[in-house]
Amino acid sequence: MFHKILIANRGEIAVRVIRACRDLGIRTVSVYSKADRESLHVRLADEAICIGEAPSSESYLNIPSIISAAEIADVDAIHPGYGFLSENPHFAEICESCQIKFIGPKPESVRLAGDKSLARETVRKAKVAIIPGSKGVVSDQAEALRVAKKLGYPVIIKAKAGGGGKGMRVAHNDGKLVTAFLMAQAEAEAAFGDGGVYIEKYIGEPRHIEFQILADRHGTTIHLGARDCSIQRRHQKLLEESPAPGLSKSLFKKMGEAAVRAAKAFQYENAGTIEFLVDEHEHFYFIEMNTRLQVEHPVTEMITGIDIVKQQIRLASGEKLSFSQDSVKFNGAAIECRINAEDPDRDFLPSPGKIETLILPGGPNVRVDTHVYSGYVVPPYYDSMVAKVIVHGKDRSEAIQIMLRSLKETTIGPIKTTVPLHEKILNRPRFRQGKVSTNFIESLFVAPSLEPVEARKAG
Numbered sequence: 350m351f352h353k354i355l356i357a358n359r360g361e362i363a364v365r366v367i368r369a370c371r372d373l374g375i376r377t378v379s380v381y382s383k384a385d386r387e388s389l390h391v392r393l394a395d396e397a398i399c400i401g402e403a404p405s406s407e408s409y410l411n412i413p414s415i416i417s418a419a420e421i422a423d424v425d426a427i428h429p430g431y432g433f434l435s436e437n438p439h440f441a442e443i444c445e446s447c448q449i450k451f452i453g454p455k456p457e458s459v460r461l462a463g464d465k466s467l468a469r470e471t472v473r474k475a476k477v478a479i480i481p482g483s484k485g486v487v488s489d490q491a492e493a494l495r496v497a498k499k500l501g502y503p504v505i506i507k508a509k510a511g512g513g514g515k516g517m518r519v520a521h522n523d524g525k526l527v528t529a530f531l532m533a534q535a536e537a538e539a540a541f542g543d544g545g546v547y548i549e550k551y552i553g554e555p556r557h558i559e560f561q562i563l564a565d566r567h568g569t570t571i572h573l574g575a576r577d578c579s580i581q582r583r584h585q586k587l588l589e590e591s592p593a594p595g596l597s598k599s600l601f602k603k604m605g606e607a608a609v610r611a612a613k614a615f616q617y618e619n620a621g622t623i624e625f626l627v628d629e630h631e632h633f634y635f636i637e638m639n640t641r642l643q644v645e646h647p648v649t650e651m652i653t654g655i656d657i658v659k660q661q662i663r664l665a666s667g668e669k670l671s672f673s674q675d676s677v678k679f680n681g682a683a684i685e686c687r688i689n690a691e692d693p694d695r696d697f698l699p700s701p702g703k704i705e706t707l708i709l710p711g712g713p714n715v716r717v718d719t720h721v722y723s724g725y726v727v728p729p730y731y732d733s734m735v736a737k738v739i740v741h742g743k744d745r746s747e748a749i750q751i752m753l754r755s756l757k758e759t760t761i762g763p764i765k766t767t768v769p770l771h772e773k774i775l776n777r778p779r780f781r782q783g784k785v786s787t788n789f790i791e792s793l794f795v796a797p798s799l800e801p802v803e804a805r806k807a808g
């Protein structure tokens with residue numbers, strides 16, 4: 350087992366990883382930018398090293414600085430958290446060549462999953478359903494038109510290097526397709542330095558359901574069930590839950606098996622996620638694999654009782670998985686609300702600044718993952734998430750009730766947060782019925798008088 354781990358991240362996830370290390374008796378090293386001197390991850394670690402200026406390009410994304418810190422502190426391993434360098438195959442390779450264990454999958458798996466078009470082909474060969482679309486990258490307009498005609502409109506154009514919705518374009522006819530294709534290519538080139546795009550049939554109002562995977566180096570791959578992450582705005586998830594509401598036992602079983610087949614096709618090791626879209630006819634399709642720990646991992650921890658971060662560390666050190674698929678039991682329901690320092694009434698304008706008053710919820714079945722405290726100043730440079738509130742109930746309606754209790758107890762001021770938005774979501778009839786799709790959030794910002802009469806009556 351490792352003796353010392355460097356956490357190449359900040360915020361709540363750095364704190365989360367430090368806690369797992371401490372539980373395992375492993376020493377921790379935090380790295381921080383000049384804007385994060387007062388952050389909790391700096392205080393909680395055994396050692397902390399400043400790695401540069403506030404902008405992440407000069408600190409949390411600066412590979413030479415992070416590797417130097419790892420060498421100076423003499424760590425055995427690096428945990429990358431999520432975001433930043435967590436899905437950078439080059440970083441994983443550099444760690445390897447410095448004899449520092451990267452706590453995550455092999456660089457080749459990260460690279461393969463990062464090419465969304467190749468990833469699609471990879472799982473198709475493993476007999477996992479993919480959305481009908483182009484075979485590989487589409488390189489010119491004529492080919493784009495041919496593919497789209499064959500699929501039938503609407504179609505969606507996606508960046509091969511994309512993921513998370515960046516550089517996606519929907520087209521409804523031949524006329525719109527050519528512009529959408531050229532725009533998608535240009536956006537992909539600008540955002541990723543790779544203009545490669547592929548085309549899929551567009552699925553309207555899908556649900557986003559993902560499976561948590563754990564895989565050891567000895568050939569065992571299992572899943573820890575499904576999370577529904579359909580409640581998103583502009584590809585930023587707001588609320589996640591597990592189990593996925595309304596997913597039948599048989600569909601759950603089929604999707605879980607497909608997720609394990611997909612992960613094996615990537616020769617996957619460590620913790621990862623297989624993302625699916627589910628359409629109105631309950632057909633499911635692989636869209637992407639995420640090769641990192643995810644923000645929403647706690648909902649899975651709550652219902653399985655498995656500490657995913659501890660598992661990541663154990664798996665990276667070469668241990669075998671100590672439990673089988675059949676021994677994973679799913680208990681009750683869990684919900685996570687992401688509390689962002691943003692103003693939902695002002696188009697989610699970031700609201701950084703000093704937290705003067707902080708009251709966080711507690712009591713039975715409530716977990717809060719955060720790096721903030723009273724007097725903390727939310728810097729403007731990074732992601733605006735300040736806390737995650739996660740609750741566990743015997744069933745979904747109890748979890749909703751406990752989340753509403755928790756949000757009522759929460760005071761974060763004077764900065765604006767997404768707390769009131771979550772209360773609104775949780776009180777919505779459509780949400781309470783479990784009828785979530787990726788269009789849900791847009792519908793929240795429609796005046797109640799324009800809502801379907803059914804929904805108003807039910808409320």
Ligand code: MV4
Nearest residue numbers: 480505512513514549550551552557581636787
């Ligand atoms: C789609 C789609 C509809 N049809 N693909 C968005 C993020 C990226 N991972 C995949 N995404 C989508 N892919 C086809 N063929 C709709 C989305 C999508 C979406 C997916 C999951 C959660 C929220 C979403 C919001 C808008 C669009």
